[in-house]
Amino acid sequence: MVSVPTHLVSADTEWSPLRSVIVGHAADSCFPTAPPHMIKATMPEEHFASFRPKNRFPASLLDRADAEVRQFVQILRDHGVLVYRPKAIDWFAEGGYTAAMPRDGLITVGNTVIEACFAWECRHREIELGFSEILADLEKDPVVRVVRAPKVERPDALYEGIRGFGQKDAVNGEVNGTHTVHSHEWAINNARPAFDAADFLRFGKTIVGQLSNVTNQKGVDYLRSAVPEGYSVELLDVTDEHAMHIDATILPLRQRLLIYNPERVSKRALQKLDLFKDWELHAYPYQPAPRENPPRYMTSGWLLMNVFSLDEKKVVVEAGDVEFAEYIRKLGMEPIPCPFQHVNSIGGSFHCTTVDLVRQGT
Structure with a gap:
């Protein structure tokens, strides 16, 4: 039986008992597009050529991905969670990407929902098109505040001055160039606020994030200005030159228990x-x-x-990641397997496909 939360938005950790959530859907998703130097900074090399305008993901893959999402939704509902779903959008017609990954575009902090300032132009209307009706419903609760992203006047301003931008690209012949990413040189500059919500995780009153190829310092400053009073945003020093989203770098399982990816961050950096x-x-x-x-x-x-995480014990994991499931079981967690490999193909996994709205006791 689904329990109805007192307020429509109230969440400030990644692990407290879940009561309501947005879950995306994969239908009609297309490969996202961005300047070639951005693709090279963030995407697997063997798939560079797929990131071109209006290139659909294979229909059979999307059908299977949507079936996996429906199974995930049923797991959530079986655990008493209220699930919101976005409206159907033809992303091919819109020249956009997907409604499968709402975590990239929305973060809940207390009673506030904050929309990301996407760096990628193809994502600028993603929340407006797919999730505006859900946000309007949430705003009917007088305690809920929705902070919408500012409109972007000059999308390419984020790339001006980046090495290689505006040069001919060797992969597909486009003018936009290549970019060698170094430890302090990302695929975007600091011309305007840019951040993906998935570059941040909530630890109570502290939000931990990273600078990346899609999140700049102005984006961090914007988020700091948008969070409710009493919350802070702190940055983690990561070693991943391809950084884009922090939720495959650190994983808080419950209060005071965290797994980290040693290829992207060190224990010393965390303890700073x-x-x-x-x-x-x-x-x-x-x-x-x-x-x-x-x-x-x-x-x-x-x-x-x-x-x-459904709570401090139960965690939904990809059904094929048996070794990982056994690892977290030894840490006292209960892994709940769910097939999700076709969703993985289009850019994310369980955390990416969700925006948790209410977590009890946060």
Whole structure:
């Protein structure tokens, strides 16, 4: 039986008992498009050529991905969670990407929902088109505040001055160029606020995030100005030159228990934040297994860390990630397997496909 929350938005951790959530859908998704230097900074090399305008994902893949999402939704409902779903959008006609990954575009902080300032132009109307009706319903609760992203006047301003932008690209002949990413040189500049919500995770009154190829310092400053009073935003020093979203880099399972990806962040970097001084921090000790079918068009094997917590014990994991499930079981968690490999193919996993609206006791 689904329990109806007192307020429509109230969440400030990733692990407290879940009561309501938005879950996306995969139908009609297309490959996202961005300047070639951005694609090279963030996407697997073998799939560069797929990121061109109005290129649909294979229909059979999307059908299977949507079936996986429906199974995930049923798991949530079986656990008493109220689930909101976005409206259907023809992303081919709109020149957009997907409604499958709402976590990239929305973050809930207390009673506030904040829309991301997307760096990628193809995503600028994603929340407006797919999720505006849900946001309007949430705003009927007088305590709920929705902060919508500012309109972008000059999308290419984010790339001006970036090395290689405006040069001819060797892969597909387009003018927009290549870009070698270094430790302090990302695929965007600081011309305007830019951030993806998936570059941030909530730890009570502290939000932990990263600078990345889609999140700049002005984006961090914007988020700091938008969160409710009493919340802070702190940045983690990551070593991933391809950084784009933090939810396959660190994984808080419950209060004071966190797994991290040792290829992207160090224990020392985590402990620089006062928040983690008394946390149990575990480097995931295994290498993710390779996979060719279905292809990981947009992600690496580290997506296995992109799970979704129902509470401080239960965590939904990809059914094929048996080694990972056994690992977190030994840490006292209860993994709930759900097939999700076709959703993985279009750019994310359980955490990406959700926006948790109410978590009890946060």
